[in-house]
Amino acid sequence: MTNLHFRIRKTHWVVIILALLALGCALAFWFARSHDQQETLRLYGNVDIREVQLAFRQPGRVTQMAFDEGDFVTAGTRLAALDAQPYREALGAAQAQVQVAQAELAKMRRGLRPQEITQAREALKKAQALAIDTERNFQRQSGLLASGASSQRTVDAARTARDQAVAGVESAKAVLSQASEGFRKEDIAAAEARLAAAQAAAAQASTALADTELTAPSNGTIIARVREPGSMVASQSTVYSLSLDKPVYVRAYVGERDLGRIAPGTVVHVKSDFGEKVYRGQIGFISPRAEFTPKTVETTDLRTDLVYRLRIVIDQADSDTALRQGMPVTIAIDAEPASSARTGER
Numbered sequence: 001m002t003n004l005h006f007r008i009r010k011t012h013w014v015v016i017i018l019a020l021l022a023l024g025c026a027l028a029f030w031f032a033r034s035h036d037q038q039e040t041l042r043l044y045g046n047v048d049i050r051e052v053q054l055a056f057r058q059p060g061r062v063t064q065m066a067f068d069e070g071d072f073v074t075a076g077t078r079l080a081a082l083d084a085q086p087y088r089e090a091l092g093a094a095q096a097q098v099q100v101a102q103a104e105l106a107k108m109r110r111g112l113r114p115q116e117i118t119q120a121r122e123a124l125k126k127a128q129a130l131a132i133d134t135e136r137n138f139q140r141q142s143g144l145l146a147s148g149a150s151s152q153r154t155v156d157a158a159r160t161a162r163d164q165a166v167a168g169v170e171s172a173k174a175v176l177s178q179a180s181e182g183f184r185k186e187d188i189a190a191a192e193a194r195l196a197a198a199q200a201a202a203a204q205a206s207t208a209l210a211d212t213e214l215t216a217p218s219n220g221t222i223i224a225r226v227r228e229p230g231s232m233v234a235s236q237s238t239v240y241s242l243s244l245d246k247p248v249y250v251r252a253y254v255g256e257r258d259l260g261r262i263a264p265g266t267v268v269h270v271k272s273d274f275g276e277k278v279y280r281g282q283i284g285f286i287s288p289r290a291e292f293t294p295k296t297v298e299t300t301d302l303r304t305d306l307v308y309r310l311r312i313v314i315d316q317a318d319s320d321t322a323l324r325q326g327m328p329v330t331i332a333i334d335a336e337p338a339s340s341a342r343t344g345e346r
Contacts, residue, residue, distance in 0.1 A: 041261055043331040045252030047323050048311070051223065054240040055233075056082055057211040062231045062239070069225050073216045073242070080227075080239055082212040091209050094202035101195035108188050124172035131165035138162045220244045221325075243325050248314040250281065252331055253307040256290065262333060268312055269332045272323060280318050285311040 060082035067079055138158040144150035224241035227233060250270055254262060262283055270279040290306040312331060314323065323329075 041254075041258055041333040043252045043254055043333065045250050045312070045329055045331060047325055047327045047329060048249035048251045049325040050244045050249065052217060052220070052242045052244060053238045054079065054214055054216075054242055055236045055238050056080075056214055057235055058082065058087070058208050059234050060086070060212065060232070062227050062229050062233060065225060065227060065229055065239070067222050067225070067240070069222050071222045073220060073222060075216055075218045077216045078213055079216055079222075080214040082233075084209060084212040087205065087209040087212055091202065091205040094198070094205040097198040098195070098202050101191070101198040105188070105191040105195050108191050120172070120176040124169070124176050127165065127168040127172040131162070131169045134158070134162040134165040214239065216242065218242075218244055219246060245321075246319060247316060248319045248323050249284075250312040250314065250329055250331065252310055252312060254286075254310055256306045256308070259286075259308055262286070262310070266333060270312065270314060270323075270329050271332070272327050272329050274327070275322050277320075277322065279314050279323065281312045281314040283310055284313040 062080060063083050064081040065079075066077075067073060073079065138155070138161070141150045141155045141158040145152065145155050220242040222240055223243045225239075226241070227237075227239040233239065264283050264286060266283045268281050268283060270281055271277070287309040290308055
């Protein structure tokens with residue numbers, strides 16, 4: 001009887017110990033899970049697709065399309081070209097107008113030639129001599145009128161000729177003064193304005209000629225080739241679609257209850273579903289507007305929960321070609337309260 005009682009008590013203690021161990025494991029698991037959920041925030045998103053629609057600023061006929069879809073291009077690479085002959089001709093005409101305007105302005109600034117001034121001076125002398133002769137004739141005819149040797153009509157004609165000669169002298173003086181002084185300041189200013197307008201037209205023609213070549217604005221991958229050589233295109237008609245490679249952005253969404261755990265500048269770690277490398281980045285933008293969870297976003301919350309869009313910028317030195325446009329990624333954030341993150345930024 002004593003042995004049986006001892007065995008029962010021993011079994012009872014074993015059960016108690018096992019129960020305590022199970023309870024301890026459960027508590028440890030719950031604490032670890034709770035601690036992990038508190039310290040690490042996991043979000044899901046995609047590498048953001050940023051495209052540039054490349055187009056000519058001028059209309060024309062396409063003569064060259066140098067790249068195909070999937071080709072990688074670097075900034076400044078010539079991608080396509082238009083027939084430039086009409087634009088070269090327009091530039092030549094504009095440059096000729098500049099030369100004409102320059103010649104006219106130079107002529108006005110230098111004034112008349114010495115020969116023209118001498119000619120004006122001699123014309124004045126001739127007018128003065130004529131005025132003297134007509135004055136003498138008028139005086140003679142006036143004297144003869146008293147004796148009846150001349151008529152009133154003849155005297156009046158002599159007076160008119162004299163007056164015309166005097167006016168001719170004044171006109172010749174004005175021509176000589178203008179020839180000596182040169183052109184007016186207003187005329188020179190007008191010539192300068194015409195030259196500036198011609199130069200502006202030539203600059204526009206030069207820009208239009210340069211616009212017949214399409215270059216890549218930055219490094220990227222051709223994802224669409226819209227036109228082919230021989231096609232007529234209007235200005236601003238897309239001929240290529242370019243996907244930009246850098247900087248790499250990630251679009252993700254955070255639930256409303258976790259919004260206070262992040263802030264712009266918070267450091268994050270990004271990992272794709274197809275590789276082992278972990279990329280470092282930081283939160284660059286958090287939308288101030290709430291929205292319903294997009295269907296493409298996978299979270300553990302209900303899809304009707306409100307979320308906030310955020311953008312993550314991957315470090316330039318850390319990014320590589322393994323992060324491709326549209327790729328799904330997982331974001332791990334060692335989240336702190338938003339106030340702490342902002343304090344750290346300062």
